[in-house]
Amino acid sequence: MWAAATARPSGGPPASGPPAGAAAPVPPPARRRRLLPAVLATVLVLVLAAAGLAVVRPGPVADWLGDEPAGGAGAAPAPEPAPVAVLAGADANAPLPTSEGVRAALDPLVRVPVLGNRVNVSVADVATGQPLFGRGADDGTVPASVTKLVTAVTVLAARGPAYRIPTRAVAGATPGEVVIVGGGDPSLAVDGKGFYPGAARLDDLAEQVKQALGGTEPTRVTVDSSLYSGPVHEPGWDADIPTGGYGGAVTALMTDGARENVAQARKDHEAGNHGAERVAQPDLAAGRAFARLLGVPADAVSRGRAPAVDAGATAGAPGSELGRVESLPLVRLVDIMITDSDNLVAEALARQVALARNQPASFTGAAAAMDAVAAELGLPADELSLADGSGLSRSNRISPSLLTDLIALAGNGSRPELAAIFGGLPVGGWSGTLADRYEGAAAKAGAGVVRAKTGTLTRVHAIAGLVTTADGRLLTFAVLTDQAPPDGMTASRVALDRIAAALAGCGCR
Template structure:
């Protein structure tokens, strides 16, 4: 879908695809309470870890400030902002040069579903990583929050041949030192295989990553994405999100840097790690396809299962995807939507399946066109009003499984991709804005939830795909100020 003109600001869109129950704010308040609503700013790290507060210190420290509550509960009885009030507050901020000439915006009241501000709200816009909100909702709807992705090992065509079959788990680890805490592990799978084979010694490993089809990089990705640290080859078998140096990636991640060197052939790299655990030399690892299981169910017969490990539940994978804006996890989850809807597990199949699930959920699928699940592709188009609809649906209580998207949403000046944002003029939004961000060159986006000065809960989305090419810092500050402004005004 091509992106139509941004259009002009309006007090309220002429149509509304979805009216939500009046009880929504109360329901969403309870949902968010279950995923960290009552967060407070922490005290000394040592006390978190059980250190004795009275232990001798090398130097005296100033007293810790009193904890400050973040994400205070929304008040469903708070006054409703007026369209004119929101327009007066946001209009001057939306038009700043830092955001360019094509800024599309949607703001809605969560309790009633009433639109409060729109500027190009139904226009398809390049969304960058806010795409992950759609990926999250569709995979939870298609797979369920408890679904786990299997990685299997089966007997090969000849004695001693082991086939590892990738099921699309990007968080799979080699051992306990993996990148993603609690992930399924190849050493567990290798132990199952050895037990199942009994006295038969493994001699060869075949890597079956045929579950996925099509290109491993989406054609709409910028040329620096495949090897730039935030993307990589998308294969049905990989370990640690295809990171080549897990210890270094962990250190970088702790310092807020989510980029990492990735291996060029994640499936073969995972197969070689598995072979090492089985005592098979690296040169005995090849790519192929698992044989079909025959009528002979005896242990070791071709195609019989030798072991299986399962990923973290889908709710945790969604958390990881959103909180860290993990692109390879996002692409894996898009393919899970495709598999659940009997589409090919590819970029194209994922986009088609997610579009179908959005329609099944009663949302305007005609305002969505996806080429990938991560938002790295410039071919993606999403309207801001679809994003505010998605956020509302996830919190209206009719689909409790979809509320899992809120657990990973970063909190302004506190966590995830918003940890280092909302400074200076936007500081008022700290702890009161919970949102997903998106960034590509000239593309900047933010979409999420905000509590007004009166305690009214609003959903919002601001997308620009024609910003100045060298204005990253200024564009982010402008987006932060828009959402932070909603926290400081009753907008009446």
């Protein structure tokens, strides 16, 4: 049975990007074998100081988020307690670990039977880009939810952190027909009780439609979810994923990540359970909810295509836009995806990469587009082979070295928008998927100094992120194993924790 790599609630929204005054941008490396410029350490330390040293609200830079608070117009910010530092500061001048020292610390830990016989690892120094340890570092490995790091970086590069996904309503071909056009916003809510705080709402869209139509009563709702193409489930998913609570049908129109019972899902989420029953046809379910708001009966809802939009048409004429709402900015959706390991948000963001690169908004198109953007960023795209954006597919392959390159690139200042990935990364012993890890004596050194994304499928365990050594040196690491014993999930996770904790607890010199 598949074990989802979903996260427990974290400390809050993403922190801001690189601070003003960071070092001048430098070109990204063409391949991981080339050393990253020395400026990377200073910039990444500054980024982490902003993004995670004491993970505090309010989220990312104001220019990316706009002026509206996360709770919606008029929402008063909740009072916050004083932040508590959870990540140790990194020292760019700290002693550099040696390859021999890192190997001595990690070699016994990566060979333990609970990790199986295919454990691929990459560890590098952030300041210099110097590889410190590699074991199958360039080998493609099933990454599970660590895939979301690639999705995050590529969508931020392709769309930008401020981009918002639209949901539109246009007048249909017949009087009284309203067409709701899905733009791919997975967080769209029906009303103010939605799953994702601050999300765009159908009741707002319905009010716009009523005002635009004036005295004309809506009589029919047509659902246009044609923006996406191809299958709604990736063929490489395990058979239980579409109905197991962590995956679902991927459609261009949905509300609340296709959750069927939003109130129950919110309660479960607060308790640390991110599984939720999903509706089988998210686009039609959203269309019926929209129809209710317009006073249109459910039997007058069907799929179809919107007429070509006519910007000059009078309100109510075929193709005239009747209303529009927009999602949270991508920087917040990325944070949700990483913090909660939200699979449907991930698939939606992957399709935004496809749309930005004029590829079909499908599993295949998204994978091709993410590969292309990774290459544009100077990452070793030949070490990347994707089938989806969430990591649910066992067909995905990512090398550990690509992940460490990616994490370094997000912090080197050349692409400041990519630093948004740090805000959502779980912190060892404190938040997300790492909240209840790094507790035992053998892994305790990683608490508060490991920040990483995890991934889990049956027999697959992965972790990739950042760690500060005992001397204060900042390292990036990725450990992926895809042939672990099927009955040793907890033991495998503990073994991964010990690897990162070993880096945290030693100077490795």
